[in-house]
Amino acid sequence: MELTDAQRQHLPLRVLLGAATEVERQAQRYAAAAVYEAIGAGAGWETVAAAAGMETAQAYSRWSSAKVLRLFRPSPGENPELPAGQRRWAAERLGAALTQLQDCSQVSLLDAARQADLTPAFTTGVLSGEFMPPWPVVHMLASIFKGEPIELRALWECGQGRVLPSRLSAEGTAGYLAAALRGLHLAAGRPPLEQLAKGGLSATSVGRILSGHVIPDWPDTAHLVSVLGGRPGDLHGLWQEVHSAVLTLYGAFPPPCEPGPADIAVHHDGESV
Template sequence: MFEQTTGRGRRREYCTVECRRHAQREREGRLSQQPSHSPLGRPLAEDLQALAAGLLTAEYGGLGLEKLLRLARELAKEVECYTAAAVHDARAAGSGWEKVARAAQVSVPTARLRWNEKQVVRMMHRRAARQPLIGVAAAEGQNSGDPEQPAVRASQRLASALSHLHRASGLTIREVAERTGLSASYVSRILSGERMPSWSVTASLARVFDGEADHLSALWASTHEVTHPTRHPFPRQLARLQDALRGQYLAAARPDPSHLCRIRPGVLTPEIVEDLLSGEEVPDWDTTGAFVSALGGWPADIRPLWEETHYAFLMWLQSAPGGTRTETGAGNDEDDNPPTGCSPPR
């Protein structure tokens, strides 16, 4: 806004129409209705995240259509409420209806009708009345998973995997401490999940337990939020995915394949489970997600690694049509050759 000069009653000049309307709202006390540090939309976005996570877990958990659609309806209602809250926050920050309409891709009269102050208040009141249902819906969807953050989930599963290896080894805590050079109390805290070990300690414990340290690498990396470089050659990328799946299997205490098949009938069979653990095939995502879900893990935590493997496989196919490398000398590198029996993910 251009600054007014002198003279009582002198007409104010503004740089734009939006600037003039902003000044008018300021004079009428219609700005800053919502404190900037506490937007109305943020808590709704958090509830949306919980509902979406619950729906994803319910999908992989094989819940019935009725429950899936109920979760979807609650999610749709939350999206509608969040949209109204986001518009409310933008209006409180000074955005005009023209800007809101452009962002929402609707006309200005439609924006005013849908998200005026009275309508937003009415929607928030209706949402508050059904707030308990939102929490129930999110909890219902997440009942087969852990709602904590990925790093927390990974730390718990890493401790579970190490504990299973320890029990299978038959060693006492004191014997483990003597062989690793760690204190007995520290070993106990690691196995209970109270302490997050370094990779060298994790690998040392795996060796003492006669386990494979590589099978714990994905869990350890997620626990410490370590990101690995992407775009590995296909066999190496596939090995990373296989190690991650074996780590999930260890964390679930190596259940019998028939037990997993009963959890996800029609998707998992004993043969498929064996193939997943042996690495004889590149698994499709439906199978991978069902396997991780049956083990009590979160498929969303494995999805990025699966996508990297899928991408690496497609790149390998482009450079090796029919399973035969065509580049001169490419066959001399073991990374150029896929494991026997690999089939493309679907």
């Protein structure tokens, strides 16, 4: 409920105050996520403090990992209940992707925990798939392991019981789908592209799909998600957004034009157009 709508409806004070409290809590979450994305991108706590107009120690105290973890714990009834198997599957896939990044980065678990201001036990639980952490923690660990956090976003969202709305521009939606597929590729241990090919979908086409240069049609998307250990239904809503975005940009799917080097093609029935 919008706070202004509640006021116009002359609802009881208890309802108005409850709505105001929720607005404040969501604002705190937004600020915390923004801080951790900045930290993950290389900003120091001095930069965060300057932007917030406070001392460095105050900024660190306000947005320490422990406080952020508490802030992002869902309130009762906030997120839809997920079957235990689905939540466990999502946590395990996310943990596998983070473990793959850690192995490639050669950053020790203890060092990662120290940099992220987490306990070693909690960090171990995240990488083993035992815990589903808040998004700022995922972003921080992916950055510490020199990965791209956006590639893990869809894996994390699967554990939140959400459809996968990108809320991006039409141009950005296709890139989000490619990032989601790269996240599944990462969680699967980055198998050779030849293992992902089938029929008219060559290894070269798979590489172009994962890099975001080609948008796959739905059969090829479903194939890649399945062979990478994912569930096609989780990404169907996102693919539909891509389909809609292409229609918005070009008026047809696939787009009725020959793409230039910087354009995005659409893989359809084994061909790039």
